[in-house]
Amino acid sequence: MENINNPNGNTNPEVKSKFRIALESFWDLIKFAAIALLIVIPIRMFIAQPFLVSGESMFPTFHDGEYLIIDELSYITGDPNRGDVIVFRYPADPKRFFIKRIIGMPNEEVSINNGEVTIINTEYPEGFKLVEPYIDEKFTTTSTYKTGDGEYFVMGDNRNRSSDSRTWAEPTATKLTDKLIIGRAFLRLLPLKNISYLPGYYKEDK
DSSP states (O other), X not given: OOOSBOTTSOBOHHHHHHHHHHHHHHHHHXXXXXXXXXXXXXXXXXXXXXXXXXXXXXXXXXXXXOEEEEEOSHHHHSOOOTTOEEEEEETTEEEEEEEEEEEEOTTOEEEEETTEEEEEOSSOTTOEXXXXXXXXXXXXXXXXXXXXXXXXXXXXXXXXXXXXXHHHOOSGGGSEEGGGEEEEEEEEEESGGGOEESTTOOOOOO
């Protein structure tokens, strides 16, 4: 058997070289992991995070089990808009997350008459009817709701099977405020056949 030590008792240079290569590879792995964490953690915490759709309240825009990436940065630098599909903490139980569409903005009146939505605000005191091409099933809600400062009125696109502001906007403690909003739907990644950018996006002209 070949002796790996030389007559002076020193380690064979070849063994030293292999050990050095292994050590350098390990150190490179540590550096890569550290850099990855420095990049991924801030993105995960402050810019975007994953969300799995559960239930059918946003059908047909979203289906149960779809995998989304939520954009958190836009609402740090700007405000939500009518028509945005957002993920937020459920006001009655902040540990739960919901996905709905913004219908009413702060300080507005949302009047629903047999499923037809009218928005009344300072700019349109006579109101304007909301165009909603994302709905494919009639609903029969008839009621009026009001939002205050920093409050939003949201509904699922599947109006007949959605728990939303119509049912939990009262009392005031369970209204959706801007502090509970996580972000907007930015990417639909799965299933691959439905991959899309800003899924469900609809800009209301008013």
